[in-house]
Amino acid sequence: MTQRTLAALLAVPLVVALLVAAASHPLPYVTYEPGLTVDVLGEDGGKEIVEVDGEQTYRDPGELRMTTVYVSRPNAEVSLVEVMKDWLSDEAAVYPYEAVYEQGTTDEENEAEGAVDMVTSQDAATAVALTELGYDVEPAVEVLLVTEGTPADGRLRVRDVFLEADGVEIEEPQDLVDVVKASEPGEPVTFRVLRKGEERTVEVVPERVDGTPQVGVRLGTGFTFPFEVAVNIDPQIGGPSAGLMFSLAIYDTLTEGSLTGEKVVAGSGTIDAEGRVGPIGGIQQKIVGARDAGASLFLVPPDNCKDALGAPADDMRLVRAETMHDAVEAIKAWVEDPDTDDLPSCDDN
Numbered sequence: 199m200t201q202r203t204l205a206a207l208l209a210v211p212l213v214v215a216l217l218v219a220a221a222s223h224p225l226p227y228v229t230y231e232p233g234l235t236v237d238v239l240g241e242d243g244g245k246e247i248v249e250v251d252g253e254q255t256y257r258d259p260g261e262l263r264m265t266t267v268y269v270s271r272p273n274a275e276v277s278l279v280e281v282m283k284d285w286l287s288d289e290a291a292v293y294p295y296e297a298v299y300e301q302g303t304t305d306e307e308n309e310a311e312g313a314v315d316m317v318t319s320q321d322a323a324t325a326v327a328l329t330e331l332g333y334d335v336e337p338a339v340e341v342l343l344v345t346e347g348t349p350a351d352g353r354l355r356v357r358d359v360f361l362e363a364d365g366v367e368i369e370e371p372q373d374l375v376d377v378v379k380a381s382e383p384g385e386p387v388t389f390r391v392l393r394k395g396e397e398r399t400v401e402v403v404p405e406r407v408d409g410t411p412q413v414g415v416r417l418g419t420g421f422t423f424p425f426e427v428a429v430n431i432d433p434q435i436g437g438p439s440a441g442l443m444f445s446l447a448i449y450d451t452l453t454e455g456s457l458t459g460e461k462v463v464a465g466s467g468t469i470d471a472e473g474r475v476g477p478i479g480g481i482q483q484k485i486v487g488a489r490d491a492g493a494s495l496f497l498v499p500p501d502n503c504k505d506a507l508g509a510p511a512d513d514m515r516l517v518r519a520e521t522m523h524d525a526v527e528a529i530k531a532w533v534e535d536p537d538t539d540d541l542p543s544c545d546d547n
Contacts, residue, residue, distance in 0.1 A: 348414020374443020
């Protein structure tokens with residue numbers, strides 16, 4: 199046996215060991231795979247997802263499906279095998295870690311941000327749907343998140359709308375921040391809030407964090423509505439990307455007849471208070487999920503059109519949705535004539 203042959207034989211175990219280590223060692227990538235879809239006109243655990251109290255509702259056949267993506271979590275150990283599997287698939291995707299998460303992000307921080315985004319999304323969706331139907335909607339300052347273990351925990355609730363703090367009318371978040379900062383140590387701040395349509399008085403004693411009095415809530419822009427609307431979605435589904443579909447579901451629930459013509463419509467897109475549809479992540483994976491759920495039409499945010507055209511949509515029609523109003527009009531036109539060429543197309547974007 200020559201020296202070269204011996205060296206080659208001795209190197210084989212080392213190469214195998216390196217390949218095994220590479221296959222199992224975590225890599226700095228995030229994987230995207232098609233997630234579940236949810237008919238937001240339906241029920242979850244026997245409870246209507248879109249729940250309205252104080253106004254006539256209509257429960258008609260047809261489906262409006264929000265779409266999701268399975269994204270590897272911030273602290274997940276993504277192996278070479280997983281990366282290669284999703285990279286080779288035309289239904290999944292792989293992104294550098296830094297393109298999705300900030301370094302040091304924890305699962306808890308990610309979930310908290312997702313929860314805040316979901317509350318903001320649902321409130322904007324409700325405001326847009328009611329405005330589209332001609333109802334009056336007023337902006338307000340509300341609780342987006344209550345941090346566990348803080349003075350507000352158990353006293354204030356998510357979606358509490360602030361009316362006053364220590365007698366000061368609250369018109370913007372800074373008004374409330376100023377009142378809390380001016381509070382005396384150990385003395386409660388008295389909040390007058392609107393909770394599910396009823397006014398309540400709540401006292402909270404701020405705690406000092408780095409010398410600054412805080413109560414432990416995340417504030418944001420909410421709305422006061424003429425009646426109660428709730429979107430009862432699984433809290434594990436976070437993020438703002440279902441805003442458009444929530445808005446359409448609320449609109450359909452408050453109008454007689456099936457918006458979708460008793461067919462299955464899916465889509466994705468954030469929504470702002472003016473009804474504009476914004477971009478989302480994982481559009482190709484969401485299109486795959488909608489296709490597999492039997493959707494015939496998929497609503498695409500304008501900024502996602504380029505990537506959407508590369509998704510394996512099969513016979514499912516892709517329609518560009520600039521605004522919630524545009525989406526409503528496009529669905530109605532499609533129901534009237536499924537073969538119409540008069541729908542906003544991603545090819546025109």
